[in-house]
Amino acid sequence: MTPLLTTRDLRKNYGGLRAVDGVDFTLLPGEIHAIIGPNGAGKTTFVSLVCGRVMPSSGTIIFDGDDITDLPAYRRVRQGIAYTFQITSVFAHLSAYDNVALPMQRTLTDGRSRAKLHAGVMNALERTGLAGRANSLAGTLSYGHQRLLEVAMGLALKPRLLILDEPTQGLSDGEIAGFMDLVREIAQDATVLLIEHNMQVVMGLADRITVMNAGRILAEGTPADIRANDEVQRAYLGTEPA
Amino acid sequence: MRGGNSSAKVFLLHIAVIGILFALNFILPEYHHGVLARVMVLSVVAMGYNMLFGYAGLLSLGHAMFFAAGLYGAGLTAYHFGWAMPAAFAAGLVSGAVLSLAIGLLALRTTGVAFMIVTMMFAQVCYLLTFYFSEWTRGDDGLVLGQETRRLFIGDFYLDLTHPATRYMAALALFSVVLLITLFIVRSAHGRVLVAIRENEERTKMLGYDTFANKLVAVVVSGVICASAGAAYALLFGYVGSSFASVQYSILPLLWVLLGGAATTLGPFVGALFMYYVVDITSSYTSAYLLIVGVALILLVLYFPKGILGTIRERWIRWLP
Numbered sequence: 394m395t396p397l398l399t400t401r402d403l404r405k406n407y408g409g410l411r412a413v414d415g416v417d418f419t420l421l422p423g424e425i426h427a428i429i430g431p432n433g434a435g436k437t438t439f440v441s442l443v444c445g446r447v448m449p450s451s452g453t454i455i456f457d458g459d460d461i462t463d464l465p466a467y468r469r470v471r472q473g474i475a476y477t478f479q480i481t482s483v484f485a486h487l488s489a490y491d492n493v494a495l496p497m498q499r500t501l502t503d504g505r506s507r508a509k510l511h512a513g514v515m516n517a518l519e520r521t522g523l524a525g526r527a528n529s530l531a532g533t534l535s536y537g538h539q540r541l542l543e544v545a546m547g548l549a550l551k552p553r554l555l556i557l558d559e560p561t562q563g564l565s566d567g568e569i570a571g572f573m574d575l576v577r578e579i580a581q582d583a584t585v586l587l588i589e590h591n592m593q594v595v596m597g598l599a600d601r602i603t604v605m606n607a608g609r610i611l612a613e614g615t616p617a618d619i620r621a622n623d624e625v626q627r628a629y630l631g632t633e634p635a
Numbered sequence: 636m637r638g639g640n641s642s643a644k645v646f647l648l649h650i651a652v653i654g655i656l657f658a659l660n661f662i663l664p665e666y667h668h669g670v671l672a673r674v675m676v677l678s679v680v681a682m683g684y685n686m687l688f689g690y691a692g693l694l695s696l697g698h699a700m701f702f703a704a705g706l707y708g709a710g711l712t713a714y715h716f717g718w719a720m721p722a723a724f725a726a727g728l729v730s731g732a733v734l735s736l737a738i739g740l741l742a743l744r745t746t747g748v749a750f751m752i753v754t755m756m757f758a759q760v761c762y763l764l765t766f767y768f769s770e771w772t773r774g775d776d777g778l779v780l781g782q783e784t785r786r787l788f789i790g791d792f793y794l795d796l797t798h799p800a801t802r803y804m805a806a807l808a809l810f811s812v813v814l815l816i817t818l819f820i821v822r823s824a825h826g827r828v829l830v831a832i833r834e835n836e837e838r839t840k841m842l843g844y845d846t847f848a849n850k851l852v853a854v855v856v857s858g859v860i861c862a863s864a865g866a867a868y869a870l871l872f873g874y875v876g877s878s879f880a881s882v883q884y885s886i887l888p889l890l891w892v893l894l895g896g897a898a899t900t901l902g903p904f905v906g907a908l909f910m911y912y913v914v915d916i917t918s919s920y921t922s923a924y925l926l927i928v929g930v931a932l933i934l935l936v937l938y939f940p941k942g943i944l945g946t947i948r949e950r951w952i953r954w955l956p
């Protein structure tokens with residue numbers, strides 16, 4: 394199978410700090426791929442390089458056969474890479490509806506139809522369980538709902554690759570269960586790259602797992618491989634997940 | 636967005652405002668009739684400014700140059716080449732479009748305070764150019780367009796724009812067209828993107844938007860609207876002078892918009908009207924009227940930080956666009 398995403402020797406330095414330090418990574422189409430690792434491992438920086446929010450110090454990024462290393466972020470989004478922020482950054486002064494309408498109106502092929510836009514927005518809100526909050530200002534939603542709104546905005550982009558950065562942070566157990574169902578549903582027509590601390594979510598969802606530590610890939614494999622990997626146990630799973 | 640019900644309400648409100656202004660033509664005493672015609676043209680500048688400042692969140696301190704581009708584009712062609720009104724007006728619009736495109740391409744490389752300074756400096760250059768070419772512009776003295784150049788011919792028949800009622804109707808026509816255009820833009824997909832850029836530009840990029848291109852469109856739309864007011868001003872009031880390119884005419888639209896309510900469609904008109912009368916009334920009592928205007932502005936910013944219509948929208952009428 395040709396990979397959807399490949400990175401080669403990808404690096405990002407902040408001054409002397411090597412936040413991402415030579416990462417070779419492959420993502421297969423259709424999989425749910427989790428990235429785990431302690432705080433500061435470079436997970437957010439790595440996916441930021443992929444979505445173009447941060448430009449790499451060196452290395453290459455190939456998406457669907459094209460070199461996208463120098464492409465500005467908005468062009469990558471148009472190619473199908475969607476990123477939901479770890480630090481919630483919904484448009485606080487706009488309604489939940491408008492937050493989703495923004496990405497939705499761009500992906501509609503016929504552009505102008507208000508009815509189509511409305512149907513699409515309500516669909517994304519329903520899938521994330523926010524339909525009842527459509528008219529609330531995003532800033533007044535609970536933290537968990539704001540996280541879900543981020544996901545709804547990602548969905549509205551109709552991505553081929555959806556990157557979720559710690560989406561369950563701050564969600565209740567009930568919300569997490571619903572969220573896992575949602576991710577499985579999304580994965581039926583998109584590839585999902587998931588950064589997650591909650592090991593239950595990771596083990597329950599991921600087809601493959603990449604473990605990062607200090608800007609490098611420490612291990613890669615199925616959930617069973619990772620559980621059995623001594624090095625991972627020592628470096629990460631043995632310690633309290635941060 | 637809200638439902639179809641408030642769409643109808645919004646549209647009716649704007650039509651009603653235009654209708655009332657139309658009726659006032661027949662009711663107002665001569666003095667106020669003249670004031671309102673002028674305020675309608677000036678509030679078009681404010682509406683253009685509001686597109687960029689209110690909706691896209693870009694604070695320019697140089698919009699006098701766009702007003703002046705329209706003023707001189709129309710005034711010089713009418714005065715020196717004897718162009719008929721429609722052609723002169725079009726020349727004003729084209730001047731505004733070309734200038735705003737050039738300024739947008741340069742100034743949008745900056746944001747925030749740098750954008751304010753860059754736009755102010757370009758406007759200052761334009762102001763000085765009106766003196767540099769004073770052979771053509773006659774600088775501060777300016778040009779006076781004669782009555783014969785301010786006639787709009789329709790076949791053998793013509794409209795005399797020096798006639799108060801005709802002038803009023805021409806001002807109202809421009810005002811109405813621009814008001815409805817801004818209403819359409821802010822309710823369009825592009826309008827929603829401008830607001831998103833104002834709220835969080837980085838996030839907007841991550842939704843797949845070329846924010847630079849959207850801001851550039853906003854600068855040009857804003858510039859052309861201001862130029863249309865400048866061109867109309869030259870042709871309706873017959874005077875074209877450097878003072879309209881001065882920094883005062885960059886600051887005034889900002890004040891009008893702040894007063895009336897940034898990012899409201901009718902706020903620019905309300906702000907321009909309110910300020911015109913505050914200055915008018917206070918200056919008839921005291922020569923220190925600018926002091927009173929200053930105090931009034933400070934009070935407004937303290938108690939109505941969102942401007943008149945912005946506050947009304949926040950507290951009472953949520954559907955106001």
Ligand SMILES: Nc1ncnc2c1ncn2[C@@H]1O[C@H](COP(=O)(O)OP(=O)(O)O)[C@@H](O)[C@H]1O
Pocket residue numbers: 407410412430431432433434435436437438439
């Ligand atoms: N903009 C930045 N400037 C400087 N250092 C940064 C920046 N972003 C991240 N870092 C540093 O890079 C390292 C990796 O951070 P991050 O990618 O956020 O880790 P993770 O998401 O795995 O917790 C951390 O040491 C962090 O402090």
Ligand SMILES: [Mg+2]
Pocket residue numbers: 436437438479
């Ligand atoms: Mg992180």
